[in-house]
Amino acid sequence: MDQQRAGETARILIEALPYIQRFSGTTVVIKYGGNAMENEELKNSFARDIVLMKAVGIHPVIVHGGGPQIGDLLARLGKESKFVQGMRVTDSETMDVVQMVLGGLVNKEIVNLIHRNGGRAIGLTGKDGELIRAKKMLLKGDSNDPALKAPEIIDIGHVGEVQGIDVRVLEMVAGSDFIPVIAPIGVDDEGISYNINADLVAGKVAEVLRAEKLILLTNVSGLKDKQDNILTGLSAQRVQELIDDGTIYGGMLPKIGCALDAVQNGVHSAHIIDGRVPHAVLLEILTNQGIGTLITRR
Ligand SMILES: Nc1ncnc2c1ncn2[C@@H]1O[C@H](COP(=O)(O)OP(=O)(O)O)[C@@H](O)[C@H]1O
């Protein structure tokens, strides 16, 4: 290595020092969206980032999605995917597919990736240790019928919202070498399974663990306005305006909602970043080059 390159390498390593000192010993919850699992190279760069974080004393907790992967298997079974306000309409048959894909294929693939990159991981669904207690989610629809006084309630089947998180299993894992990898499946008092949007689970997990950061990896470079500019440092009121005028829709709705809730409830900062950028997590945590949309408490 020539001297110039050696100097540059040393400079980059030293740049990480204040971040390592600041974040070592803290918990960072990372939501790994199905859309960010684009190719093998990206998946490996994600796993390397997570292993490096753990090696420098940060406690990463991964909550993963897998929407496109669920959609693929449903299509192979001849079932169409339907979404209302960013939530998958989930009948009993779809719930079975959700459990197979999230709890099986996707969860174990991420665990495997971490092992292949030199770390140790343990895969959990919200059913393990009753980690995620869920209740049925009811959506309020916009009714066009002026005769209806209350907004229409839409039933989207086995879709849940988080009622509580039992942190004991996570605390056990946090003190060890193992990195928890959580599939967003919840269970209610009667043992009924629920499909929960992974952003919502990540937000609640970050809240109960009092995480330093909530990082939401997705397939866009951040929250955008209508002219495609990345928006950052947003107030709750500004977000509501952007929802009302249709700038924020679909899968971005639960993402921005849970980011705002998390920072209101004790998480230091939430970041919506582009999971298609190699090493996006590392750049966000250990360098000056934060990317995407930052949300903090105001
Ligand atoms: N204002 C916005 N800025 C950026 N993306 C938006 C916005 N409103 C809606 N979206 C949509 O949200 C999507 C991200 O959510 P989603 O598809 O659920 O991703 P993930 O699988 O990563 O959770 C983007 O691909 C985009 O289509």
Ligand SMILES: CC(=O)N[C@@H](CCC(=O)OP(=O)(O)O)C(=O)O
């Ligand atoms: C209720 C609901 O919509 N659940 C999601 C769970 C997976 C998920 O959130 O995946 P991404 O993060 O990759 O979108 C779904 O069925 O697609």
